[in-house]
Structures are given as C-alpha cells and as structure tokens.
Amino acid sequence: MPTVxxxxxxxxxxxxxxxxTLDVLRREPEMFELVALSGGEQLNELADITNEFHVTRVGVISDSHRDALAALVDSSVEIVVGEDGLSELAASADVVVNAVLGFAGLPVTLSxxxxxxxxxxxxxxxxxxxAPLVAKVRATPGASMLPVDSEHCAIHQCLASSPGEPGYPDVRRLLLTASGGPFRGWSLDQLRGxxxxDALNHPTWSMGAKITIDSSTLMNKGLEVLEASAFFGINVDRVEVVVHPQSIVHSMVEYVDGSVLAQLSRPDMRLPIAYCLGMPVRLDHGWGAIDFTKDVELTFEAPDPKSFPALALAYEASRLGGAAPAWLSAANEVAVAAFLADQISWCEIIDVVARVMDEYVADPLDSLQDLVANDATARARAHGILEQ
Ligand SMILES: NC(=O)c1ccc[n+]([C@@H]2O[C@H](COP(=O)([O-])OP(=O)(O)OC[C@H]3O[C@@H](n4cnc5c(N)ncnc54)[C@H](OP(=O)(O)O)[C@@H]3O)[C@@H](O)[C@H]2O)c1
Structure with a gap:
C-alpha cells in the first residue's frame, strides 16, 4: 500500500x-515528520528532542520555561506557552499524539x-x-480518535470484525485484561505496609510514575473501564476486567455467538503507538512479536475487590454519570501526587478518592466551564481531606 x-x-x-513515540518516529523518517512538541519540567530533554528532529514549534508550561528553553534551542524555533499553546500545536499536524499527563492533556484532546x-x-x-464534550468534537469532519492504551488498542483491533453499529449490538462484552500490578495476591495486612x-515496581510494564501507581491500586483499570465505555460507546455493565498476569493478551471482545477475539503481543507500547500512527498501514518492526516455541503461559483470574476497591469506585462513577468520572479522576490525581510526595500511605490513596466521591452531588456536564469547575471542586475536596 502506498504510504502518505x-x-x-x-x-x-x-x-x-x-x-x-520518538522511537517509532526514528525508525520511520520517510513516513512521519515531527513538526511540534511539548514538555513540562524536563527542559534539557525537550531541547535535545527539538534539536534532534529539527522541530520548529514547541510548547512549554510557563513564561519562565519559555525563556529557559529559548537558551537551549535555535532562535528560529517558535515557543508557545500554556493551554493556548498546547491547543495551537494540537491543531497543527495530521496526527496528534496526546501523551500529556492527567487533566492537563484536555486542551490537546479537544483541540x-x-x-x-x-x-x-x-x-x-x-x-x-x-466524555460528553469529546463525543461532540469527535463528530467534526475529518476527526478520528485511535487508542494508544494497549487494552483499548487491542479492543479496537478485535472490533474490526464487527459491522460497527452504534453500541455494538453484536458484542456481548469487552474483556479488559489487567496485569494485577505489583500487589496481586497481597493480603490487606501486607498492603498496609x-x-x-514496591508500588513503582511494576511486574510487566515500564511506564510513568502516575500510571504505575494507578496500576498498583487498580485505579488504572478502573479508569480504563471508563475509557472503554466512552471510547467505544458501550455501557460499563458490558465491560469486564480479567486479571492476566503475563500481559500478553491485551484485551478481548466476546461476540453474542460466544466467539472471543483477542489481541496478543509482548508488552511493548511501541506496538499500539505505531498502530495509531500508521493506520491503516502496519509498521514492520515486530515490536510485540511472540515466540510461541518458548514458554508462553496464559492465565486468567478474577480481580480481588476487597484489596482493590478502586475498580468498584470507577463503575459507580460511570453509573452516576455527569461529572462523577471527572471527580474520580481529579481526586485520584491529587491522591497519587500526595503518595508520590510521601504525604500519605499507599492504602490512603483510594481512601481519599472514596471520601471525595462520597461528597459528589449529581451535576450534569454541559460545557467546558462546568468541567473545569467540577475538576477544581474535586481537587479542592481532595486537598481538604489531605490537610485533615
Ligand atoms: N506510560 C505508559 O506506558 C502508558 C500506557 C497507557 C497510557 N498512558 C497514558 O499516557 C499519558 C502519559 O503517561 P506517561 O506514563 O508517558 O507519563 P509521564 O512519563 O509522566 O509523561 C508525561 C508527559 O506530560 C508532561 N506533563 C506533565 N505535566 C504536565 C502539565 N501540567 N502540562 C503539560 N505537560 C505536562 C511531562 O513533561 P515533563 O516530564 O517534562 O515534566 C511529560 O512529557 C497518561 O495519561 C497515561 O495514563 C501511559
């Protein structure tokens, strides 16, 4: 197939x-041109990438970051600042990879x-x-959204055999696999210590700190349940979580005739990234290839709801609807940051989120202003609980 x-x-x-993503781009210089970048605190790394790929537009988080970066890159590089800068850059290329952390990535998705x-x-x-705001802008002519998250990327591939009617009536359930994280099988007593x-020591994936902690609490899987529901337009009651410690089966789709389609590969995020960049072309690098002649063990088990209450909180947030998922995600961001700053224990992460969710009062999400206000309220509640 000719590539563009x-x-x-x-x-x-x-x-x-x-x-x-840079690794994928380095392997395919003929297919992709990196034209815009952004970063947060790591300005030396941002400058190195800018210089290596001769990028002409870069986003930073503040004026002082702009001044510091300007000293490290060519004077012809245009440096834009803050949310408006991110929005501008997100509208400037054929493919936009949103790899920003947390709620700060919202302007990229919408723009x-x-x-x-x-x-x-x-x-x-x-x-x-x-989710409701993204659903509206997703209908923009030419717009498309592809999932980098490995589970959702797997489901996207497994759904290729569906006619794709809204709500997927031919699908009985989506089966999201979870590695179980570093604490799979730990007792409540062990978890208290x-x-x-321990929490940063993920058994199968190497990821940023926040998502690694989310994986240890299973909040990452809870967030992924919400993500799957919003991405594919399927009610959370048809999204189930299965613990699969080997992280080889990245997720599955069960059709109404009982057929289950799965996507398998070694855990390597370059595969789903390359899928999203190259689609409909599959890039020929074999990043996730499995040698089935070597030991390949595939086991599955149910998650433990007592030790990992985050999953139930996510299902409940979805059933509440409105701004509840935004509250859950915001409270979790604050609690994880507090854990990483040694302010609370691991067990307290989900306690804080649960206490914030107890205070949630039903609020529809009709506008960006509603969302920003709800995000701020949930964060303020979480900080209030942390200060107690
Ligand atoms: N890592 C994975 O394997 C994986 C898998 C699936 C999904 N995800 C999702 O992908 C996203 C990124 O995860 P990650 O693990 O790559 O995180 P990460 O390693 O912490 O990187 C986050 C990136 O966002 C930037 N950033 C942080 N705060 C920012 C802010 N307030 N404004 C603008 N930029 C900011 C960081 O800049 P600095 O580093 O320069 O401060 C960095 O470039 C998350 O939503 C995560 O859930 C990750």
Missing amino acids: RRSVALLGATGSIGSQ ALRAGKRLALANKESLIAA ATKA
Whole structure:
C-alpha cells in the first residue's frame, strides 16, 4: 500500500509514551515528520528532542520555561506557552499524539478533534473527565480518535470484525485484561505496609510514575473501564476486567455467538503507538512479536475487590454519570501526587478518592466551564481531606 507522509505533533514528548513515540518516529523518517512538541519540567530533554528532529514549534508550561528553553534551542524555533499553546500545536499536524499527563492533556484532546485531526490518545484522563464534550468534537469532519492504551488498542483491533453499529449490538462484552500490578495476591495486612518502591515496581510494564501507581491500586483499570465505555460507546455493565498476569493478551471482545477475539503481543507500547500512527498501514518492526516455541503461559483470574476497591469506585462513577468520572479522576490525581510526595500511605490513596466521591452531588456536564469547575471542586475536596 502506498504510504502518505504525515506530520506529527507529539505533546508530552519528554515522558514515557513520548520517548517510545520518538522511537517509532526514528525508525520511520520517510513516513512521519515531527513538526511540534511539548514538555513540562524536563527542559534539557525537550531541547535535545527539538534539536534532534529539527522541530520548529514547541510548547512549554510557563513564561519562565519559555525563556529557559529559548537558551537551549535555535532562535528560529517558535515557543508557545500554556493551554493556548498546547491547543495551537494540537491543531497543527495530521496526527496528534496526546501523551500529556492527567487533566492537563484536555486542551490537546479537544483541540485536535475540533481541528479534524487524527488523535492518537494516550491521555485517558481527558476522555474520562470530558466524555460528553469529546463525543461532540469527535463528530467534526475529518476527526478520528485511535487508542494508544494497549487494552483499548487491542479492543479496537478485535472490533474490526464487527459491522460497527452504534453500541455494538453484536458484542456481548469487552474483556479488559489487567496485569494485577505489583500487589496481586497481597493480603490487606501486607498492603498496609506497601512502600513507594514496591508500588513503582511494576511486574510487566515500564511506564510513568502516575500510571504505575494507578496500576498498583487498580485505579488504572478502573479508569480504563471508563475509557472503554466512552471510547467505544458501550455501557460499563458490558465491560469486564480479567486479571492476566503475563500481559500478553491485551484485551478481548466476546461476540453474542460466544466467539472471543483477542489481541496478543509482548508488552511493548511501541506496538499500539505505531498502530495509531500508521493506520491503516502496519509498521514492520515486530515490536510485540511472540515466540510461541518458548514458554508462553496464559492465565486468567478474577480481580480481588476487597484489596482493590478502586475498580468498584470507577463503575459507580460511570453509573452516576455527569461529572462523577471527572471527580474520580481529579481526586485520584491529587491522591497519587500526595503518595508520590510521601504525604500519605499507599492504602490512603483510594481512601481519599472514596471520601471525595462520597461528597459528589449529581451535576450534569454541559460545557467546558462546568468541567473545569467540577475538576477544581474535586481537587479542592481532595486537598481538604489531605490537610485533615
Ligand atoms: N506510560 C505508559 O506506558 C502508558 C500506557 C497507557 C497510557 N498512558 C497514558 O499516557 C499519558 C502519559 O503517561 P506517561 O506514563 O508517558 O507519563 P509521564 O512519563 O509522566 O509523561 C508525561 C508527559 O506530560 C508532561 N506533563 C506533565 N505535566 C504536565 C502539565 N501540567 N502540562 C503539560 N505537560 C505536562 C511531562 O513533561 P515533563 O516530564 O517534562 O515534566 C511529560 O512529557 C497518561 O495519561 C497515561 O495514563 C501511559
């Protein structure tokens, strides 16, 4: 198939998904041109990427970051600042990779879709918090959204055999696989003593700190349930979680005739990233290839709801609807940041989120202003609980 050269904006370039996306781009210089970048605190890394790929437009988070970066890159590089800068960059390329962390990635998701671009979405928090708003801009002519999250990328591939009617009536359920994280099988007593080093020690994936902690609490899987529901337009009651410690089966779709389609590969995020960048072309690098002649063990078990209450909180947030998923995600961001800053214990992360959710009062989500206000309220409640 002839390939078309595509321009790429990589927002959140200095993180884990960012660096793996750069790896894909380095292998395919004829197919992709990196035209825009953004980063947060790691300005030396941002400058290195800018210089290596001769990028002409870069986004930073503040004026002082702009001044510091300007000293490290060519004077011809245009540096844009803040949310407006991110929005501008997200409207400037054929493919936009949203690899920004947390709610800060919202402007990228909304702007890329509003501008009719292909959005390769790693930043699940923006879709979860803003699902009704994203649904509106997703309808923009030319806009498309592809999932970088490996589970959703697997489901996207497994759904290719469905006629794709809205709500997927031919699908009985989506089966999201979970590695179980570093604490699979730990007792409640053991979990009370879990340290930051334990929680950051993921058995199968190497990722940024926030998502690694989310994986340890299973909040990542809870967020992914919400993400799957919003991405594919399927009620959460048809999304189930199965623990699969080997992280080889990335997720499955069960059709109404009982057939189950699964996508298998070794855990390597470059595969779903390349899928989103190259679609409909599959890039020939074999990143996830499995040698079935070597030991390949595939086991499955149910999640443990007592030790990992985050999953139930996510289902409940989806059933409440409105701004509840935004509250859940915002409270979780605050609690995880507090854990990473050694302010609370591992067990307290989900306690804080649960206490914030207890205070949620039904609120529809009709506008961006509603969302921003709800996000701020949930964060304020979480900080209030942390200060007690
Ligand atoms: N890592 C994975 O394997 C993986 C898998 C599936 C989904 N995801 C999702 O992908 C997203 C990124 O995850 P990650 O693991 O790559 O995170 P990460 O390593 O922490 O990287 C996050 C990126 O966002 C930037 N950033 C942080 N705060 C920002 C802010 N307030 N404004 C603008 N930029 C900001 C960071 O800049 P600095 O580093 O320069 O500060 C960095 O470039 C998350 O939504 C995560 O859930 C990740």
